[in-house]
Amino acid sequence: MIQIVGIGPGTRAWVPQAVEAMVAQSDVLVGGIRALELFPDFQGESYRVTGNLAETRQTLQKVLQQGKKASVLVSGDPGFYSLLPWLKREFPQEEIQVLPGLSSIQLAFARAGIPWQDAELLSVHGRPLNCLPLHLSRPVGVLTGGENSPRKIAEYYHTYGCNPRISLGNALTYAEERWLNTDADQLMNSEEDFANAVMILYPEEAEHKPEQSVLSLPRSFGIKDEEFIRGDVPMTKTEIRVQVLAKAGIIPASRVLDVGAGTGSISIEAALLAHRGCVYAVEENPEAQELILKNQEKFRVSNLRLIRGSAPLALQEIPPVDVCIIGGSHGQIREILHQAPLVPGGRAVVTAVTLETLAHGMEALKSLQYEDVDVVSIQAVRWKGIKDIHLAQAQNPVFILSGRKGS
Known part of the structure; x- marks a missing residue:
C-alpha cells in the first residue's frame, strides 16, 4: 500500500492528529527534508527525496517489493497540483490511500477573509502564464513557482494592459510569513523577491464594471447582421463570420488579433468566445473605428481593445497573441503575418474575396513555413421572401485560408 499524506503548510502546529496516526502506522516515510523533520520520533525507515521523480519512483x-507500507509526505494537499495524479499513473496496481492536507490556497483565502467556493484555482509552476485569465470575473487563486514568480505574473498582466488587485502570501504559517495587498503595477516594480508564493487576483471593482456585461450572459454563436451598428464600412456577414471563427479555434483564454476589423463584427464575436482573454482590433478607417467602439458599447464587451492605425506598422506594440485573423490587408498579407506577434503553434486565418489575394495569402503562409495550411471557398445564398415566393440573394464567394505557425 502507498499512503500519500498531506502535511499542510509545513509547520508542526498545522499537522493534525490523523496525520500523526497514519505516519505512526507506516513502515517507511518518503519525503523532502523539511517534511521528514516534522516527525523526529518516527521509528521506521526514512527516505529523503528531491524533485527527481524517477528517483522517487525507484x-x-x-519499498513495495519488500512488502512494506510507505507514506509519501507532500506539502499542502495531495490532490491539488501535487503528486496524487503521478502516483496513480506510475503505480496503477497498488492501493493508494489519501489523507488530505490544508493547502496554501485555503490559507490565502482565509488570510484574505473571503469565501473561495466560487474562485478559480490555478498553478503556474511549470505551466505557461497564458493559462491565466486576462478578464477576471471572479477571484483567482494562483500557486507560483519556478520561473513564474509573482513579479513575472504582474509583468504578464501589465503587458496586456491589465492591473488587477492582488493579495500575495509568502511562507504562510512560518515565522517569516509575509502578506501583501498590492496591484500588478506596484508588484511588477517591487525589488522584493517572493519564492513559491500564493496569490489571489481580484476582479474589477463592481462600481467600475458595465451595468451588465454581455460576457457574463449566455449567447448563441453567430450574431445576426442586423444586430450590429452599421455604416458604409464593409462587414463580414454571419455565414462567413462563423466559419472564420471556427477556423480560428478560439477558446475562452485566447488572445486574438483582428487585422482590418471593419465594423468589428468578428472582433465582437471573438471577444465573446475569448471571454477570459482579450481581442485587439486593428483598423485604420476613422469611420470604422467609431463603429467598432459603438458596437463594443452596444454589446458591453470589455475585453476588446481598438488599435488605431494600419498594419503592419500598428502591430509593433501588441503583445503575443494565440490567434491572428486578417481581413483587410491592402496586399500586405506576408508583411502582416511576418510582423504579427503570433506565438508558435498559434492559428492564422485570412479571408480573401479575389483570386489575387488568395494567391498572395497562400504564398505568404507557405513561405513563412506555416503548417496544416488549409483553404476553403464559401458562397452563401439567402432566400428572401417576396409575397408568395422566395428569390435567391447570392453573396460574394469568400476564400478562407488558415494555418498554424511553426515553432
Missing part, C-alpha cells in the same frame, strides 16, 4: 518500487 525508492517506492524498492
Whole structure:
C-alpha cells in the first residue's frame, strides 16, 4: 500500500492528529527534508527525496517489493497540483490511500477573509502564464513557482494592459510569513523577491464594471447582421463570420488579433468566445473605428481593445497573441503575418474575396513555413421572401485560408 499524506503548510502546529496516526502506522516515510523533520520520533525507515521523480519512483518500487507500507509526505494537499495524479499513473496496481492536507490556497483565502467556493484555482509552476485569465470575473487563486514568480505574473498582466488587485502570501504559517495587498503595477516594480508564493487576483471593482456585461450572459454563436451598428464600412456577414471563427479555434483564454476589423463584427464575436482573454482590433478607417467602439458599447464587451492605425506598422506594440485573423490587408498579407506577434503553434486565418489575394495569402503562409495550411471557398445564398415566393440573394464567394505557425 502507498499512503500519500498531506502535511499542510509545513509547520508542526498545522499537522493534525490523523496525520500523526497514519505516519505512526507506516513502515517507511518518503519525503523532502523539511517534511521528514516534522516527525523526529518516527521509528521506521526514512527516505529523503528531491524533485527527481524517477528517483522517487525507484525508492517506492524498492519499498513495495519488500512488502512494506510507505507514506509519501507532500506539502499542502495531495490532490491539488501535487503528486496524487503521478502516483496513480506510475503505480496503477497498488492501493493508494489519501489523507488530505490544508493547502496554501485555503490559507490565502482565509488570510484574505473571503469565501473561495466560487474562485478559480490555478498553478503556474511549470505551466505557461497564458493559462491565466486576462478578464477576471471572479477571484483567482494562483500557486507560483519556478520561473513564474509573482513579479513575472504582474509583468504578464501589465503587458496586456491589465492591473488587477492582488493579495500575495509568502511562507504562510512560518515565522517569516509575509502578506501583501498590492496591484500588478506596484508588484511588477517591487525589488522584493517572493519564492513559491500564493496569490489571489481580484476582479474589477463592481462600481467600475458595465451595468451588465454581455460576457457574463449566455449567447448563441453567430450574431445576426442586423444586430450590429452599421455604416458604409464593409462587414463580414454571419455565414462567413462563423466559419472564420471556427477556423480560428478560439477558446475562452485566447488572445486574438483582428487585422482590418471593419465594423468589428468578428472582433465582437471573438471577444465573446475569448471571454477570459482579450481581442485587439486593428483598423485604420476613422469611420470604422467609431463603429467598432459603438458596437463594443452596444454589446458591453470589455475585453476588446481598438488599435488605431494600419498594419503592419500598428502591430509593433501588441503583445503575443494565440490567434491572428486578417481581413483587410491592402496586399500586405506576408508583411502582416511576418510582423504579427503570433506565438508558435498559434492559428492564422485570412479571408480573401479575389483570386489575387488568395494567391498572395497562400504564398505568404507557405513561405513563412506555416503548417496544416488549409483553404476553403464559401458562397452563401439567402432566400428572401417576396409575397408568395422566395428569390435567391447570392453573396460574394469568400476564400478562407488558415494555418498554424511553426515553432
